[in-house]
Amino acid sequence: MSYVLGIPRYANVAPLYHFLEEGDGIAFRYGVPTQLNQWLLEGSVDLSLVSSYFYLKNADRLRPLPDFSIADLGPVYSVNLFHRKPWEALRRLAITTESATSVELLRYLLRADGVRAELFPEQGGLELLERYDGVLLIGDRAITTYCSLLSVIPESVHQVPSELEGVRITDLSMKWFERTRLPFVFAVWTTRKNAPPPPEIVRRLRQARSLGLGNLAAVAGSEAQRLGVPERLMQHYLWNFRYHLEVPDRLGLQAFAQAVGLPYPNDYWDV
Known part of the structure; x- marks a missing residue:
């Protein structure tokens, strides 16, 4: 039985999964963030990129991976x-x-x-x-x-x-x-708290991200063709993102939680 990943079909997500192939125990399910959020809670996806506000609002039921994000410092352009x-x-x-x-x-x-x-x-x-x-x-x-x-x-x-x-x-x-003066975190890879992510899946996600960022021109070319926009513009867009949920990003997520009146759990999977 396949482990189902929920993926928003946005260009800025492509570096995370462009080099991750379906099969061998992994299946993709695409949707917009509002759909993915609900599917994760329902259990029809196992691990999903979910919007940061949704994660913060449902932190009693969700837990994110410790080192994945869709974030940026300054303009995001999208x-x-x-x-x-x-x-x-x-x-x-x-x-x-x-x-x-x-x-x-x-x-x-x-x-x-x-x-x-x-x-x-x-x-x-x-x-x-x-x-x-x-x-x-x-x-x-x-x-x-x-x-x-x-x-x-x-x-x-x-x-x-x-x-x-x-x-x-x-x-x-x-x-x-x-x-x-902080990054803004738009999304994090998240599972339900009672369903820890298999280490092998996380390893494959990290490997795919490494390949995606190391071959950003190829990823940008594919996404530019899909959207019908200039490749140079797409490459400029993608190199702006932060995909590792580093300390500045966590501080940004904490500041956003405070801004919208939600607690910041600072609780991540140890994988």
């Missing part, structure tokens, strides 16, 4: 609020239904700046700006939407524009960094 009005003038925002973490991060940042905006779950893209002051997009949709506004691919991180065709792009992770 958790973006697209808006035409200035940040302080935002009142009605359409928000993604794919992940609670990005939504809770947005709530915190608005609250911290004294911005009183209502949030409305919606599915869609920039067309929602016809009815809302802003729209929060994450993952692949955020990347492809941003890319669709670009006329020239920036050659440097210092040339990445934050306003295109009259649309402002607020990178929520960068806004978090400006406030905290």
